Amino acid sequence: MLEGKKILLGISGSIAAYKTAAMTRLFVKAGAQVKIVMTPAARDFVTPVTLATLSKNPVQSQFIKGDKGEWTNHVELGLWADVLLMAPATANTLAKMAHGICDNLLLASYLSARCPVIVAPAMDLDMYAHPATQANLKIIASFGNSIIEPNTGELASGLDGKGRMAEPEEIFQFVKNYLNHSAELNGKQILVTAGPTYEHIDPVRFIGNHSSGKMGFAIAEELANKGANVILIAGPSQMQLKHKNITRIDVQSADQMLKASLKHFKKADIAILSAAVADYTPEIVSAHKIKKSGATMQLKLKKTIDILKELGLLKTKKQLLIGFALETENEVPNAKKKLVAKNLDFIVLNSLKNKGAGFSVDTNQVQIIHKDGKINKFGLKAKSAVATDIVDQLIQIIHA
Numbered sequence: 001m002l003e004g005k006k007i008l009l010g011i012s013g014s015i016a017a018y019k020t021a022a023m024t025r026l027f028v029k030a031g032a033q034v035k036i037v038m039t040p041a042a043r044d045f046v047t048p049v050t051l052a053t054l055s056k057n058p059v060q061s062q063f064i065k066g067d068k069g070e071w072t073n074h075v076e077l078g079l080w081a082d083v084l085l086m087a088p089a090t091a092n093t094l095a096k097m098a099h100g101i102c103d104n105l106l107l108a109s110y111l112s113a114r115c116p117v118i119v120a121p122a123m124d125l126d127m128y129a130h131p132a133t134q135a136n137l138k139i140i141a142s143f144g145n146s147i148i149e150p151n152t153g154e155l156a157s158g159l160d161g162k163g164r165m166a167e168p169e170e171i172f173q174f175v176k177n178y179l180n181h182s183a184e185l186n187g188k189q190i191l192v193t194a195g196p197t198y199e200h201i202d203p204v205r206f207i208g209n210h211s212s213g214k215m216g217f218a219i220a221e222e223l224a225n226k227g228a229n230v231i232l233i234a235g236p237s238q239m240q241l242k243h244k245n246i247t248r249i250d251v252q253s254a255d256q257m258l259k260a261s262l263k264h265f266k267k268a269d270i271a272i273l274s275a276a277v278a279d280y281t282p283e284i285v286s287a288h289k290i291k292k293s294g295a296t297m298q299l300k301l302k303k304t305i306d307i308l309k310e311l312g313l314l315k316t317k318k319q320l321l322i323g324f325a326l327e328t329e330n331e332v333p334n335a336k337k338k339l340v341a342k343n344l345d346f347i348v349l350n351s352l353k354n355k356g357a358g359f360s361v362d363t364n365q366v367q368i369i370h371k372d373g374k375i376n377k378f379g380l381k382a383k384s385a386v387a388t389d390i391v392d393q394l395i396q397i398i399h400a
């Protein structure tokens with residue numbers, strides 16, 4: 001089930017640490033190799049001897065071992081692992097992970113790990129609900145880490161609420177699913193565009209749009225988690241991503257995005273264009289800041305090149321091309337027209353009419369329209385879950 005998989009388990013100081021013994025056993029029984037790093041505080045909750053015995057590997061928690069000056073190589077631990085599982089992750093450890101604080105061996109291993117990271121938080125309900133913890137979780141997720149949400153139930157404090165770390169069996173299933181799907185897109189080269197474009201008017205002004213890049217970044221991450229090599233061409237976006245399979249190319253304008261896309265499409269097996277590219281750009285970009293003058297001013301715009309359409313013309317039989325459509329009326333017929341006009345394999349339709357869908361929000365509701373006319377409708381979901389649906393459709397086409 002997990003033969004040959006290497007799991008680095010990072011335990012921080014929470015009462016939920018007692019669950020790591022059962023979790024370690026599940027992983028080892030399934031054939032995985034498990035190495036464990038504990039924070040000093042975690043040793044108060046579960047003993048290294050128990051975990052070393054169950055994992056069949058020495059447990060690490062110090063930079064320097066014994067009194068002979070022997071150094072623990074945290075970089076090696078991070079490179080060894082197929083996945084780093086931070087469970088339990090306390091409020092304190094989450095805060096440090098979000099801000100790059102590195103005051104113990106576990107955090108050093110986390111910062112130097114190149115593998116995917118899965119985080120299972122555990123804490124009291126008010127600590128979990130605190131805006132600081134929620135903000136830290138958002139930051140951690142924005143780095144491309146996966147979060148296993150805690151359960152609601154009885155807590156060590158005697159209170160009842162959300163903060164109980166997921167059960168060993170739930171975490172085991174999550175990690176197993178994650179690792180077993182991690183090779184589905186191995187060897188595939190995939191181009192993704194994301195975010196808005198900025199079209200310069202003069203040195204200080206531009207025409208932009210409200211796209212945050214969240215959808216495209218979530219797709220890039222999902223593809224990378226399934227083993228693809230992703231070239232992510234991103235317009236200006238606050239989003240951050242850390243994944244060894246993703247190469248990010250930052251661009252500003254539609255023209256720059258076009259040039260980067262043309263360059264990388266040749267070697268791509270698949271391209272997914274989710275960027276909100278400007279349809280028009282100023283005809284002339286002023287070299288100097290435009291001075292205020294009359295009561296009105298006119299800006300002459302010229303059409304940009306439709307990147308998706310260009311790639312549709314260049315597409316070979318071996319390549320797959322996926323686009324997005326953002327519609328406010330006649331959604332399905334309009335999206336179908338775009339699918340045909342741009343030579344796509346499927347198109348993801350966003351409707352701005354759906355509450356919670358579209359720009360800047362964390363959720364989206366989409367329909368996927370295939371070139372054979374088949375339509376898959378999905379409910380309102382987190383953008384990461386929408387990304388999973390889109391990538392699953394892609395995998396079905398590849399395996400058809």
Ligand code: CTP
Pocket residue numbers: 193254273274275276277278279304305306307308309322323324325326327338
């Ligand atoms: N697109 C692109 N290059 C452009 C414009 C759009 O690659 N210059 C891509 C987008 O990334 C998206 C798809 O085309 O995948 C559809 O974008 P959308 O704005 O919905 O449609 P348009 O084709 O621009 O048509 P309209 O604005 O008239 O609806």
